[in-house]
Amino acid sequence: MRVAIVSESFLPTVNGVTTSVCRVLDELRRLGHDATVICPGPDAPAEYAGFAVHTVPSIAYRRFPLGMPSPLVQSVLADFAPDVLHAASPFLLGAQAIAAAGRLGVATVAVYQTDVAGYAKRNRLGLTTALAWRYVRWVHNGADITLAPSTASADDLAHAGILRVRRWGRGVDLTRYHPNNRSRADAVALRESLSPDGEVVVGYVGRLAPEKQVERLAALRGMEGIRLAVVGDGPSDVAVRKALRRMPVSWLGRRGGDDLGAAYAALDMFVHTGTEETFGQTVQEAHAAGLPVVAPNAGGPIDLVRHGVDGLLFDSDRELRDAVNLLAHDAGLRQRMGEAGRRAVLRSSWADVCADLLRHYDAAIAHRAAAGLRLRRTVEL
Structure with a gap:
């Protein structure tokens, strides 16, 4: 199969969109398919996984x-x-790419990854919310299939009048994020620095941006026996540091690769704070690492966290504090939930997820062919 991937984000920018595109490209190469990439320039690499990368002005x-x-x-x-x-x-x-593909008779799959409704609500955009959804509807209804990463985002899309929506999750690296990594020398050393007196380490991993709402970790202020570890950077760095001032926080900055795997391995639990996640990739990574997850009862985490089984969902900052407090004082519960989380993601490798993606590609190709046949019959009549 020949696949053209047009991405709004690509290397060297690192985020959820870039990560998923790179993993898809890795799998396409492994399976012997051909691909090309179109993305914003000017700093993107000339190729990735042996596939040509074309850049446009940005x-x-x-x-x-x-x-x-x-x-x-x-x-x-x-x-x-x-x-x-x-x-x-x-x-x-x-x-533009979806429209161009339509003119060329090429099947199209649009992958939804941005919570438009949540962004508009948080920024009090008012009328702009309706206009934003109108634009999203126009873009996605031009595609043969739209892939939504979670039940919540699929419901948002359907409510907005977007047609032909299917679910497609994201994969996780089950080796890089693994409970056994806790015994690695780098993870042990990091753990000792984060918890010098045996404190329970509560971690956040992700961008520091307004939509991530990392400032909510201030709800843990004054809780005894814990230390916070924040992995990531971004435009809200100053605001988050101000909100968590004089709390026991270790600022680990942005990490990737095995360094990120070691960071997860050094934690006792993972806390996700944002309510606008269409999926929640870091939740999957934490589960793969064998960590219990505390997350909002909203958006993507609803599909990923089974409340009381592999984590706890919260609706308020008070519930966030109570959930962390419960796990901080029950090591056995942390272990049981962490093991359940690991089991839950064992079928979410990138190989499994990309096999699903290829089936969606086939469905889009079939839809495009059927639409073309209907058009020809109409013209003949």
């Missing part, structure tokens, strides 16, 4: 390059002649 928005529509999109698609277009979190660049 402007900076919130520290990230935002790809702008370009004639390059149509020409790359025409030259590559893909069987399917994969539009990752389509916005301006993705919208």
Whole structure:
């Protein structure tokens, strides 16, 4: 199969969109498929996993390059002649690609990864909320299939009038994030620095951005016997540090690869704070690492956390504090929930998830072919 991936984000920018695109490309290469990438420039690599990467002009928005529509999109698609277009979190660049693919008769799959409703509500955009959903509806209804990562996001899309929505989750690296990593020398050393007196280490991993609501960790202020570890950086760094001032916090900065695996391994529990996650990749990573998860009863975590089994869901800052307090004082409960979380993700490897994606590609190709047949019959009549 020939797959053209158009992504609103790509290397060197690291986020959920970039990570999922890279893992999909890795699997396409492993399975012997062909692919090409179109993404914002100018700093993206010339190739990834042996596949060509084409860049379009971009402007900076919130520290990230935002790809702008370009004639390059149509020409790359025409030259590559893909069987399917994969539009990752389509916005301006993705919208152009979906339209171009339609003109070329190429099947299209749009992957939804941004909580438009949550973003608009948090920023009190009012009328802009309706306009944003109108744009999302126009973009996604131009695709043959839209893939939503969670029940909550699928419901949002259906409510907004978006058609042909299917569920597609995300994979997790079951080796990099593994309970056995706790015995690695780097994880042991990090653990000793985070918990010098045997404190329970409560960790957050992810971007420090307004939508992540990391400031909510201030609800744990004054709780005895715990220390916080914050892994990540971003535009809310100053605000989060201010909110958590004079709390026992270790700021570990952005980590990746095996360093990130060691960071998870050094924690006792994982706390997710944002209510606008369409999925919650770090929740899966924490479960793979054998950690109990405390997360909001909203968005993607609803599908990932089984309340009372492999973690605890909360609706308020008070419930967040109570959940952490319960786990902090019950090592046996932490162990049982961590083991349950590990078992829950054993079928969520990237190989498994990408096998599902290929089936969605086939469905999109079939939908495009059927639509073309109906059009030909209409013209003949």
